Amino acid sequence: MDTRTQQSPPARRAFDAVVVGGGVIGLVVAWRAAGRGLSTAVVDPEPGGGAARVAAGMLAAVTELHHGEEALLDLNLESAARYPRFAAELSEAAGAGIGYRSCGTLSVALDADDRAQLRDVHLLQQRCGLDAQWLTGRECRRLEPMLAPGVRGGLRVDGDHQADPRLLAAALLTACERAGVAFHRDWVREVDVRGGRAAGVLLADGTALAAGRVVLAGGCRSGEPAGLPPGVAVPVRPVKGQVLRLRMPRTRPPFLSRTVRAVVRGNPVYLVPRVSGELVIGATSEERGRDTTVTAGGVYELLRDAHELMPGITELPLVETGAGLRPATPDNAPLLGPTALPGLHLATGHHRNGILLAPVTGDAVAEALVTGELPDYARAFGAQRFSVGAPGVPA
């Protein structure tokens, strides 16, 4: 007897939700979806990787405020406010910390032009009702004695903290596993559309997963799976960032006790000190497609600018260099929740703020998966705002 003729095709495994991409955003969505009672799967060849491997982990709602991004500020503040509880809950669920540290941030100016620019930023912060205090150069150095003598002034922002993105990703992975999230270590090749709605995904190895909801959370690659109808726009592009990791000595007082950032000759640079002794220096911002090469020029510029801020860094061991891709959208804000295709959701486009926005994204997208709608605080970041027919988008 030919047994092959008797075998039926393998049954499609069925989930309430399948999340495409296991970076911090896909993982936080999966963890929160499982917490809301949805049977959930994550598909990613390397879950827990992605941009979090290189990200600095600044939770910088205030010091990342740019002109024209006032709407995003509200979402950033909402997420920053959720961080202490989120960090405690996730650490408990995973049995491991995420390096959440309420250390504050100091933005400094190195010359008269920088100072004028920083004063302008301060005015914007004040107009938005944010807490930021102007300090003289001397006051800045009193807080952080390793700063260059030339520092002309700065803004003390006690509400901008940090988390360790690598620890965050690892904790989310464990929390997902403990919450019963299934993992498929493969690429999603196609979104399976049946009867006018997303009905699952097809993996590169041929496996089919059925699902009532599909979430595209693949960072800058979120729009790549085949099968998306023309009415679904996923306008994300990669913005490369190079980062250095140095090791600080274990001295008292510490080499650097809070995040310090500046704009040096037009280039933003920051130094993020971790309790572990790691000092993260970042980051370049380059539009080079999916290239993640660490270049001599990138390393040189970061060291040059960081050295102007803190000459003492040249004594420290340089232990790692890296580059990652920020998923950027046309308005620098994330794309969240339902798309024009029933059953298909987005959780992507977090650009410079994906670590900061993890708590609010997990909550908002899980809510949309359960109820079909984003909560009020996330509505302005709906996934359909760049789709044909949306206000301001030509048909």
Ligand SMILES: Cc1cc2nc3c(=O)[nH]c(=O)nc-3n(C[C@H](O)[C@H](O)[C@H](O)COP(=O)(O)OP(=O)(O)OC[C@H]3O[C@@H](n4cnc5c(N)ncnc54)[C@H](O)[C@@H]3O)c2cc1C
């Ligand atoms: C240099 C740098 C510094 C940064 N600093 C900060 C900071 O200080 N503070 C902050 O808040 N944010 C920061 N960010 C931004 C933050 O890291 C990102 O916004 C965030 O990590 C994006 O997470 P993500 O899960 O959306 O995407 P990613 O991390 O890119 O993860 C996407 C995942 O999806 C998977 N995937 C893609 N396509 C598919 C597919 N078809 N099938 C299966 N899997 C797929 C990939 O393998 C990947 O694992 C920084 C980023 C960079 C690069």
